[in-house]
Each structure stands twice: as structure tokens, then as C-alpha cells.
Amino acid sequence: MTNPAFPFQIRALATDPATAQQLCTLLIQTVANGESVSFMHPLAPQAAEAFWADSLAAADQGKRMVLGAWQGNILIGTVTLLLDFPPNQPHRAEIAKMMTRLGYRGQGIATALLQEAERLAEQHGRTLLVLDTATDGGAAGLYEKMGYTLAGEIPDFALKPYGGLTGTLLYWKRLKSV
Numbered sequence: 001m002t003n004p005a006f007p008f009q010i011r012a013l014a015t016d017p018a019t020a021q022q023l024c025t026l027l028i029q030t031v032a033n034g035e036s037v038s039f040m041h042p043l044a045p046q047a048a049e050a051f052w053a054d055s056l057a058a059a060d061q062g063k064r065m066v067l068g069a070w071q072g073n074i075l076i077g078t079v080t081l082l083l084d085f086p087p088n089q090p091h092r093a094e095i096a097k098m099m100t101r102l103g104y105r106g107q108g109i110a111t112a113l114l115q116e117a118e119r120l121a122e123q124h125g126r127t128l129l130v131l132d133t134a135t136d137g138g139a140a141g142l143y144e145k146m147g148y149t150l151a152g153e154i155p156d157f158a159l160k161p162y163g164g165l166t167g168t169l170l171y172w173k174r175l176k177s178v
Contacts, residue, residue, distance in 0.1 A: 022075035024048040036134035041161040095131035135167035
């Protein structure tokens, strides 16, 4: 997707060593910045590589979509759309691993990534999206601005990258009927 309002391009990512390396760098920087994306600081490059190898392999199998926002040949943001759910949940998808490179924040990248993930979810027949974000320092403001409804908070859900517990906020959004 290319939107003239944004000076970047969004596309689905597949297994590619150069892309995987940029995803690893983004993940390591995000964790080092103290953001809760399932990993502890310091994040070993091998752990980041293993995570993205598994994630991109699942994307290659159609179980998820990993989207990347690119400015030229620089990966400036990513989000994952999880599609692989049990037979009784074919109508839903989940948003995961939303990250924007530190120097590129506040430029609409996360909004554009989320909009593209929503469009692709609809294209895959999904009518309900769910996600969670850390209570401390998460992206609750973005999700609420984008029309997501807060379902509730689970206290002490996960460790922050530098230690200490944070809760998680659970959100959902209905998409247009397909």
C-alpha cells in the first residue's frame, strides 16, 4: 500500500535475510527502549532472529501477515496480523507486535500500519479484531483513537523489559461485514 499522505510504503513481508535483519534490529531497539513486546532487556540477537524466523515462516504458511512500513530501503515500522485460530473462531484476527523505529515516531506510521492490517483482516473475512497493549507505556491512545473498545485490564500481566510488572489492556474492534 502506498498512500500519498505518507512518505513510506507498507507491504507484507516474507522470509528474506535482509528484511529479517532489519526486523531484528527494530525488535532489539524497541525492547532496549523499555517497551513491552514479550521480551526482556538485553535481547540477544539470536533470540530476535529466532522469533522473526518463526514469525516469517508462519507468514509464508498463511497463518499470519507481517507488515512492514518502508522508507526507501529502511524498515521503519511493523505490525503482525495473526490469522490462525481454532475452527470456532474463523471470524477473528489479532493485532500483535506493533513497533515503530524510534526516530520515526509521531509521523502516522503506526496508524497506517494498523489501517492496512484492518483492511487485510477484512479481505481475509475477519469481522473482529482483538489486541492487547501494556498498561505502562503502551499504545492505548492510538488504539482508542482508531476506534478500538477497551474490554478491560489484567493487572501484573507481564514483566517490563527492565523488570517490574505491568498490566495489559485488552481491546477489540468490529470490522465491516464482509
